[in-house]
Amino acid sequence: MNPHSATIGADDAVLNADQLERIHAWWRAANYLSVGQIYLLDNPLLREPLLPEHIKPRLLGHWGTTPGLNFVYAHLNRAIMERDLDTIYVMGPGHGGPGPVAAAWLEGTYTEAYPEITQDADGMRRLFRQFSFPGGIPSHVAPETPGSIHEGGELGYALSHAYGAAFDNPDLIVAAVVGDGEAETGPLAASWQSNKFVNPARDGTVLPILHLNGYKIANPTVLARISPEELDHLLRGYGHTPYYVEGEDPARMHQDFARALDACLDRIGQIKSRVRAGDTQRPRWPMIVLRSPKGWTGPEEVDGKQVEGTWRAHQVPFAQARENDDHLAILEQWMRSYRPEELFDRTGAPVESVITLHPAGTRRMSANPHSNGGGLLKDLRMPDFRDYAVPVDTAGTATGESTRVLGTLLRDVMAANMDDFRVFSPDENNSNRLDAVLEVTGRAWNAATLDGDDHLAPDGRVMEILSEHTVQGWLEGYLLTGRHGLFSCYEAFIHIVDSMFNQHAKWLSTTNGIPWRRPIASLNYLLTSHVWRQDHNGFSHQDPGFIDHVVNKKSDVIRVYLPPDANTLLSVADHCLRRRQYVNVVVAGKQPQLQFLDMEQAIEHCTKGIGIWDWASSDGGQEPDVVMACAGDVPTLETLAAVTILRGHFPDLRIRVVNVVDLMRLQDDRAHPHGLSDQDFDALFTTNVPVVFAYHGYPALIHRLTYRRKGHGNLHVHGYQEEGTTTTPFDMCVLNEIDRYHLAIDVIDRVPRLRDVSAHAREQLRNALIRHRSYIREHGEDMPEIRDWTWGGDPAFPPDALR
Numbered sequence: 074m075n076p077h078s079a080t081i082g083a084d085d086a087v088l089n090a091d092q093l094e095r096i097h098a099w100w101r102a103a104n105y106l107s108v109g110q111i112y113l114l115d116n117p118l119l120r121e122p123l124l125p126e127h128i129k130p131r132l133l134g135h136w137g138t139t140p141g142l143n144f145v146y147a148h149l150n151r152a153i154m155e156r157d158l159d160t161i162y163v164m165g166p167g168h169g170g171p172g173p174v175a176a177a178w179l180e181g182t183y184t185e186a187y188p189e190i191t192q193d194a195d196g197m198r199r200l201f202r203q204f205s206f207p208g209g210i211p212s213h214v215a216p217e218t219p220g221s222i223h224e225g226g227e228l229g230y231a232l233s234h235a236y237g238a239a240f241d242n243p244d245l246i247v248a249a250v251v252g253d254g255e256a257e258t259g260p261l262a263a264s265w266q267s268n269k270f271v272n273p274a275r276d277g278t279v280l281p282i283l284h285l286n287g288y289k290i291a292n293p294t295v296l297a298r299i300s301p302e303e304l305d306h307l308l309r310g311y312g313h314t315p316y317y318v319e320g321e322d323p324a325r326m327h328q329d330f331a332r333a334l335d336a337c338l339d340r341i342g343q344i345k346s347r348v349r350a351g352d353t354q355r356p357r358w359p360m361i362v363l364r365s366p367k368g369w370t371g372p373e374e375v376d377g378k379q380v381e382g383t384w385r386a387h388q389v390p391f392a393q394a395r396e397n398d399d400h401l402a403i404l405e406q407w408m409r410s411y412r413p414e415e416l417f418d419r420t421g422a423p424v425e426s427v428i429t430l431h432p433a434g435t436r437r438m439s440a441n442p443h444s445n446g447g448g449l450l451k452d453l454r455m456p457d458f459r460d461y462a463v464p465v466d467t468a469g470t471a472t473g474e475s476t477r478v479l480g481t482l483l484r485d486v487m488a489a490n491m492d493d494f495r496v497f498s499p500d501e502n503n504s505n506r507l508d509a510v511l512e513v514t515g516r517a518w519n520a521a522t523l524d525g526d527d528h529l530a531p532d533g534r535v536m537e538i539l540s541e542h543t544v545q546g547w548l549e550g551y552l553l554t555g556r557h558g559l560f561s562c563y564e565a566f567i568h569i570v571d572s573m574f575n576q577h578a579k580w581l582s583t584t585n586g587i588p589w590r591r592p593i594a595s596l597n598y599l600l601t602s603h604v605w606r607q608d609h610n611g612f613s614h615q616d617p618g619f620i621d622h623v624v625n626k627k628s629d630v631i632r633v634y635l636p637p638d639a640n641t642l643l644s645v646a647d648h649c650l651r652r653r654q655y656v657n658v659v660v661a662g663k664q665p666q667l668q669f670l671d672m673e674q675a676i677e678h679c680t681k682g683i684g685i686w687d688w689a690s691s692d693g694g695q696e697p698d699v700v701m702a703c704a705g706d707v708p709t710l711e712t713l714a715a716v717t718i719l720r721g722h723f724p725d726l727r728i729r730v731v732n733v734v735d736l737m738r739l740q741d742d743r744a745h746p747h748g749l750s751d752q753d754f755d756a757l758f759t760t761n762v763p764v765v766f767a768y769h770g771y772p773a774l775i776h777r778l779t780y781r782r783k784g785h786g787n788l789h790v791h792g793y794q795e796e797g798t799t800t801t802p803f804d805m806c807v808l809n810e811i812d813r814y815h816l817a818i819d820v821i822d823r824v825p826r827l828r829d830v831s832a833h834a835r836e837q838l839r840n841a842l843i844r845h846r847s848y849i850r851e852h853g854e855d856m857p858e859i860r861d862w863t864w865g866g867d868p869a870f871p872p873d874a875l876r
Contacts, residue, residue, distance in 0.1 A: 145363065160247070222550065231250065496535055515528040595657050611798055617771065618770065796809045
């Protein structure tokens, strides 16, 4: 069998002879360019015999999935032109990177983005040389690839990204190729459920294409080895009607795939028309299952071992083309089998029969505006966050639920932006106290409903599914295609998406250096139900370490905020929702808590990101005896309570209270754009007095951020020590020694002039800790003096306040 023949009987044809010839020619061209990227440094059109010096010294990349990806791309191009479709291409098998690069070059988009990669022989040589080469581009689908919204560095997110792109894009079709290796991941398995959250009247359409080529690096794939009946039951159980295309004869496969694709697009059109006419029944969406050989059209055999159709085709089918004459001959024979002289003219440009297969302008999938979403992004219409202020007449005397207050702001942001803003949560927005948004929209839901269900609606804009991966993937796809959103999550379980955050942060950092990539809206995390208020759920729900993970990323894309009360949270949220090209992490509790700053104070404090709270300090502008610093709502409360204790015992003690909202202010300005200069840092914290720092998370991070500061040796951080259980809120603080009593004792121990006069105060603090432990074990709640504590305004609290 000639793997590159493309003839079929007219009685069985869906494509006419011209269509078939053009599709096959485009596929051959894309495959040729893909092989060239993996292997060649020079001689791109094989106009002379292939020599060892034409071969790259290090052969990197993945061939096995690439011809299937190119095959699908060619057929989508035909459909786009015939039907004038608005389509983007999400490639789950990300290491098929040579394919989309080849497609973008054939479509001319690559040259538009990178003028030095011209559509001629020299440009082709540059295209080949840069692939997986120092100073070039990665081997997978990456930000550098025009038309991509999906980083190919990890697997599992093709469908969730595709659905995120489709939300609120009613005319968009997202073709999402799911690799059969990718289909084994948990995130991908959960994301099949996304079709229950699509509103056909308002949203676009995802067309899943499950690509079964049988193998991963060495192992077979599960879905390729189960029976056809079992696979069919699985996909229908997910809510799809699958169309099957399988074989290895290109002629037959072209016709079969064209037939299946037309049937899917016809079905999508029928569904859209029916729903827009008023049918409310959830549709069963079409999908395609493409079963093709691994490394299709590649060498059948190398060194006496089968390659095509086996795991050996997964990466580089043979790796000694530079050193082994037999391998070199196989490579030349392989590349010449695509007949490049028929595909590229004398200058090296694609011939007319190839370039006429792709659509024009922005209908090209590599140039579709949705794949460069910053170009479509509009600023949010934002209400004035000051209008949602919590009244604060006296600091630390009234309580409020910070995230519930934020919910009222988000409600009105939603109401003003009903086509490009959504809130996402795996834990339910109600649990995170953001339920005010349900006053203007429902929860997106297109499955069955029952009497008594709460705010379920096909056109809802609150996105809830108990899969952190799926929620993150939806939001990323939504942002990357030019919209805005917010992701609220329990703090301990945001770790589930650590690797997804990694990839998104890397995408942002990379695109900062790609001029044609337009900035997108920031990815905003609200971490609530945090470590200090997970006393009821216990140790499993207590982990503030996501901040440490985030801070590992480049400083040009990450920001971390710890607002201590509702008004600072409002100010921070307004700032984050307006920003572009960042990952913003905001940590704020949802439980009732004391409020400290009125709105004008909050704005001033958040603008600085860090500052002295004069109303809580007693240094009077002089050098303090101690600096008491805090970052986070509960650490702030406990610090202020410790201040009242200390000032009651030692009225002449000079205490400076420093509160941190923007955590990156602690880093120096050489390491982070928000970092303080050494002069400003030293002015706040001094260089020679002890600093007792109560921090929301793991103490080591504060030391890491400040290790280059002059006074770093004076810094003593209290934070989470991996001590936790099911207990009371205050006991969580005690177990980890960030409570008021431990903080006060630490100050006493570190201020030299207190050591000889503090015995009675120290004893009372220790006794208070003993009483606390006894009380909670008998009553099951914190002592009244803890539960009911407020900032009294008068610093002269008597020592017997502890009795």
